[in-house]
Amino acid sequence: MRIAIDAMGGDNAPEEICLGAVKAAQDYPNLSLILYGQADQIKPYLAGQDLANLSVVDCQEVIATGDEPVRAIRKKKDASLVRAARDVKQGHAQALISAGNTGALLAAGLLIVGRMKGVDRPGLMASLPSIQDLDKNWLLIDAGANADSKAQHLHQYAIMATIYADQVLGLSQARVGLLNNGAEASKGSKLTQAAHQLLAQEDQINFIGNVEARDLLNGVADIVVADGFTGNAVLKTIEGTAGSVMKLLKSTIMNSGLSAKMAGAMLKKPLKEMLQHVDHDQAGGAILFGCQAPVIKCHGTANRQTIYQALLQTQDMLAKDISQSMALALAASLQAAKEEE
């Protein structure tokens, strides 16, 4: 079981990426990790460690945050991300992790690792907090891998996310909701109306119908299926609004006289704890589903702890062979649709 890690992606690369990998390699001797990146920059963080299950693949190029994704993937043949993705494609590793340029990682997943059979367009799954129950997350797919989606893509996302929830999160019968502009089945765009039909007919998922954006943080569904454009807008709106309200709260406290300031000081600790729950960085990486191997996107601000968690999460997915389960479920769904006809 080998995981390919882009050591050069993310705000804190390569240091935090390497230190997270080192800890995972130490704690889990059965795990095999490969760090891709500029060896002279990586080696200092491995100094003194002699880990048989952690190797380095030296590559000179780096894809920057601002690089145009598809172009970067095509031109920078020796980039850490490209080399890592190619090794996954060739079977030298079984999963790909990066905290770098999201678009480039998605492009690497689609164009280098390649699509899984039965999947038209891989979709990005993000994990978000539920305010109702802070220990429970809900899943949003597609959170932005695609700008234009079709109904059958949403259908495929629902199946893949259900497998993930069942096998990795231990959540059987995960409630699947379709993000729509109204609760009734007749509501929505042409796309969501068509997707609603497909989801309602799918035996392998627990479809609860349409859900509205207003209710997402209340945990109205375990899995929320959306087209990538809307999913991305909703994800960014949640981040932006939560951040804005907290900023406003701070400035309100600071500008409301001495007693408010004192009150603010008294609330510092509980507020900090609350923020940690809301912070979706803590919930682990986003995952691109539908490629021939799991492709994991860690947040750009990922630190060693985030990377460590993502590696454990990936190890778990590989141990349970969820790619295989997804492929089987997608094939079963296609088969059932054919028999309908």
Next chain:
Amino acid sequence: MRIAIDAMGGDNAPEEICLGAVKAAQDYPNLSLILYGQADQIKPYLAGQDLANLSVVDCQEVIATGDEPVRAIRKKKDASLVRAARDVKQGHAQALISAGNTGALLAAGLLIVGRMKGVDRPGLMASLPSIQDLDKNWLLIDAGANADSKAQHLHQYAIMATIYADQVLGLSQARVGLLNNGAEASKGSKLTQAAHQLLAQEDQINFIGNVEARDLLNGVADIVVADGFTGNAVLKTIEGTAGSVMKLLKSTIMNSGLSAKMAGAMLKKPLKEMLQHVDHDQAGGAILFGCQAPVIKCHGTANRQTIYQALLQTQDMLAKDISQSMALALAASLQAAKEEE
């Protein structure tokens, strides 16, 4: 200048609707208002008033919140909303206001009042707070009148919202942003890419390019143009997230011991003031642009003050004849496009 008011729409109808109208009629003798609804229910709130500029049109049917919009509009011919819309269509009134069923109001605007020349699909404009500057709102259009949009619809929204910002809000050169999943012009869905081109070529607006959902509450643009499906999702996500964070804040305070509770009590007043700023009810009604007359949607929870404000806002729009300005600007845009060819 006459405004047709659906007295039966909204959670607090007819009482609060009538009382808001009475106050506006008292304060502005030049304003002429018509209340549509069940006269026996309306009359008690007008008792003792003898206002020459406030009349009642008795109609027996009412469209309920749960009614299927288009069907209700077609079947309930004597509903307050339908009668009011018909009178606007026939020129007996110049604007339509309701706090009732949103879908029904949109349908009444489109199917009864009718489209303005040069507009393919009317769009709903919501006014939202900017956290950066609480006294300044930004406009979102289309906030959900349509589930499927085309690029030229977004183009028309940008023109109409610019006229509104200029003439009603006194904001010349309002910054128009296109809601998209990335800042670069090349980003986005087929729809947003096409809309970007149209907006960039339009001389009558101040187009600042793409804006991302994450930055909306920071006031990144004065006018945010979106397709109705995404606009609706973003609007509801903002509402849902702001509400969830405040709920979480409350429960955090209540569950964090005595000092946190005391701190919470000390913060009650500033927090309440803050919430009033964020509460988009305070920002006035949403407006459906692109009909032959302004159609104003007040929030379902509208009280007399909200209705009063909406009436003043509508009076202002009528005094400035923004429908005429919009029609001229749309015609000029079409002309310019023809000359291009």
